[in-house]
Amino acid sequence: MTATEYLESIRRLDVRLRMKEKERACVEQDICSIQAIDYSKDHVSGTHTADIADKITRLDDIIAEIEREWDELINRRAAARRLIRTMPDGIGQELLIAVYVRARDIHEVADDMHVSRSQFYRMRMAAIQEFAPYYHKLGQIGTP
Template sequence: MTEKEVKIFFDKVRRCQRLYNSIVYERDHIEEDLAAAKAIDYSKPHVSGGSSSDLLDVVMRIHAEKDDCVRELEMRLWELQCFKADAIRVIRELNDPDKEAIMIDRYLRNLPWKAIFRAHHIERSEGFRRHKQAIRLIAEALTPRPKEEKKTEKSPPKQSGD
């Protein structure tokens, strides 16, 4: 596996996490819409030209949106769990707690670089250097080694009895 392929894999994990967070945010807003849904006030005069709907229609529409969102959320959660399990397995190849911690913070916890540098008490350049080393070490660990050719002694050719 090349360094570029390793980086692409980890970027997919981050994208999946961001998508999941986005859907959670959307679900929360749908719940707020549900709480803010208002019924028609029949005490006010009727205004022609508009479309009226009563509270049941509004609530049913919002529940349908929420159901769709929850189904998407469940699917994305399963996908995210698979990606994270693979990422953890790959990160464990490092056998270096400092580099593992940086990779976990960046790709599994989805932290921005600034927060990672602050949490690890390292300078920006040192953090990027460790990250690059981690990517390189993972790529090396996941690259299959060429098989050694077995040297076999040539046996003498079989002679026929003629």
């Protein structure tokens, strides 16, 4: 994996994190909408009806899995931030962290830096080129 591919994979984590938040919200909503079993209806012999406790247990397992994945994604972002911080150029660090770790809009970052879009893209390319040796030296060991 190249340094650019690594940075892009970190940027895409933002989307995955937002999807995990939505998934967790849906599961929590499902827990709140579980209804009791209607025992007044006929029961067919040989079938197993899951009771509320079984459903809550399954939903709790799903939430636990989502939380484990969430923690893993957060840890990957933190590791990327630490790796970027090994660079000596403070402006390059902030640019890479803003764009790739915090997944901020490129145009907003350029505006915040008070540079034109074309100047921003040149700065980003220079920061990535500066980051590449640090990634290859320190980062590839722990990257997926």
